[in-house]
Amino acid sequence: MAADDASLSSATEPLRVLMFPYLAFGHISPFIQLATKLSAAAAGNIRVTFLSGAANVERIRSLLPSSSSVSVVTLHLPAIPGLPSGVESTADLPSDSPAVELLKLAVDGTRPQVDALLRELRPHVAVFDFAMQWLPEVAEPLGVRAVFFSVFAAVSTAYLISPARRLHGPNPSVEDLKSPPAKFPEASSIRGVPAYQAADFLYIFRTLAGASVFERALACLSRSSAIMAKTCAEMEGPYIDYVAREHGKPILLAGPITPEPPTGELDPRWAEWLGGFPAGAVVFSSFGSETFLSEEGVRELLLGLEMTGKPFLAVLNLNQAKGEGEEEVGRLLPEGWAERVKGRGLVHSGWVQQQHILRHDSVGVFLCHAGLSSVMEAVASGCGLAMLPQKGDQFLNARLFAGDMGIGVEVERREEDGGFTREAVCSAVREVTESEEVKEKHAKWREFLLDKEKQEGFAAGLLDGLRKLANL
Structure with missing residues (x-):
């Protein structure tokens, strides 16, 4: 094959992406929006495989673009003592139920299935959520680049999931969390938070299901090839830069994900x-x-x-x-x-x-x-x-x-x-x-x-960043 032909082949090879959001529709929805955005930007030159529990699949399919470039694969959640049978998302449980935490253990139990799918599908990139801190260990040896997608604003990652929080030990106090972590952006309006908010933040440091939310998220950030965020420099520049410095990883920006106009009529x-x-x-x-x-x-x-x-x-x-x-x-x-x-x-x-x-x-x-x-x-x-x-x-x-x-x-x-x-x-x-x-x-x-040109620019930039990460 001539050099020009090889270059053309590489440029037109569809980007293969696997997406695995946490089992909560507050997490699934941003991944759906991301898949929709990438599918439109790639004009079909992409293959997205979406993973979730069986009970979520039909709803996910109804929300994804009707395109051959996006498909959904069912994961079978293992039985977890204390987790009711058939529960496959946080929507299936009262928000204050202790069983909500057990969903994280069910996600951990899908590791062998995800490993098999990665070997079968050979995606270029695996985009994953905070509860799958083990995914990079499965993906990277196969040549799959693991990208951690935070569904939260960059300010939350910067304030809460900073390596500097480890200076307080595994169980920081309310007083610790009232203050920003070391080297937090001076340009921020946040110079601290009140006691009731700091007390609420303690939740992420509690070990309730194998590992705390902080431990899971910090491992995702440190083990991934890159970090993806649904924001932009115009909105959160100082926080984006802080996260990149603290974790030593490139940041891929999806841009703020604005909602699509609703369909149908108001009741x-x-x-x-x-x-x-x-x-x-x-x-x-x-x-x-x-x-x-x-x-x-x-x-x-x-x-x-x-x-x-x-x-x-x-x-x-x-x-x-x-x-x-x-x-x-x-x-x-x-x-x-x-x-x-x-x-x-x-x-x-x-x-x-x-x-x-x-x-x-x-x-x-x-x-x-x-x-x-x-x-x-x-x-x-x-x-x-x-x-x-x-x-x-x-x-x-x-x-x-x-x-x-x-x-x-x-x-x-x-x-x-x-x-x-x-x-x-x-x-x-x-x-x-x-x-x-x-x-x-x-x-x-x-x-x-609402600037369509800017939104399309964010999507194009993200697609280009993913292709470069995958060496395409």
């Missing part, structure tokens, strides 16, 4: 109610499917929404209130609340079409838990952003978007326990709607995120 129930208000008038409040406010939190949130004087739709998970609907909320609130908000305030427990609601003309503010996907949906839809983070990376997301980027407002909290008042809720919502600086920055970042 008539919500369309009719929202349609009764002027453009931008409604506050939509939702905290995701796995976040539960305390009874005090429910009460202060709803009284705070009432104080704004604005119409509102509040979606709540009421397991701690032990109820399923508006009637139970009424038990938590002072007499007369339901009458006072009648016609302008609704409370709902259960799933709603979040993206459709955010894109409705009458919705002007989204009050949420600062989950990364929810924040991106809010910015893409043009809704003002008020944030009331509840756990984990949500605390750092809120600091990134409200502090570094200035495109939202965080509800003020008590230092010791994270409690908040109705006045703080009302104040945050009003600042979002009244601050010209916040609105200007929000508009600037929305334009950036």
